[in-house]
Amino acid sequence: MENEEVVLLDLWASPFGMRAKIALAEKGVNYEHKEEDLSNKSDLLLKTNPVHKQIPVLVHNGKPVCESLIAVQYIDEIWPHKPLLPLDPYQRATARFWADFVDNKIYSARNRKIWASKGEEHEAAKKELIDSLKLLEGELGIKAYFGGEHLGYVDVVLIPIYSWFYTYEKCGDFSF
Ligand SMILES: N[C@@H](CCC(=O)N[C@@H](CS)C(=O)NCC(=O)O)C(=O)O
The missing domain is CATH 1.20.1050.10 (Glutathione S-transferase Yfyf (Class Pi); Chain A, domain 2)
Known part of the structure; x- marks a missing residue:
């Protein structure tokens, strides 16, 4: 986990961003939190989520994962300890x-x-x-x-x- 680069583009009040934060906390993953101003979206947000231009975006080793439900599933697959989804x-x-x-x-x-x-x-x-x-x-x-x-x-x-x-x-x- 030490060599991983994990960045979360987020907005503090977002329930969608909170999903990713809870999943990362459950897995004990360290990450960099980048707060977005949605009235002035960053180039990074527009580049990593060009389709919806929304937070949250999880950027894992440079690769963006968009949509909170998908990000939580991705987190669960990459860090499989303490599984969130059942195995069956x-x-x-x-x-x-x-x-x-x-x-x-x-x-x-x-x-x-x-x-x-x-x-x-x-x-x-x-x-x-x-x-x-x-x-x-x-x-x-x-x-x-x-x-x-x-x-x-x-x-x-x-x-x-x-x-x-x-x-x-x-x-x-x-x-x-
Ligand atoms: N379906 C998306 C919804 C994300 C969403 O609605 N994000 C809002 C903030 S809570 C956003 O980025 N809004 C900016 C915009 O739509 O321009 C998800 O689950 O990630």
């Missing part, structure tokens, strides 16, 4: 399914309707979010973590989104 292929597929569910149902652009809409639309958005959280709760069951006894991939993906729950409640006339 079916369980891995299931974990990826729920991670995708988190992005599409819990932290989707649609959910901004909770604070950006009124009346029926607002009620429908609230119901959809609660229903999605109930489904996630069902998947968690009585386990301590989605990963079982230890933090797993779905936990790493979901936990940073928790920081948005305050915003949902505060701006959305909404209570969990």
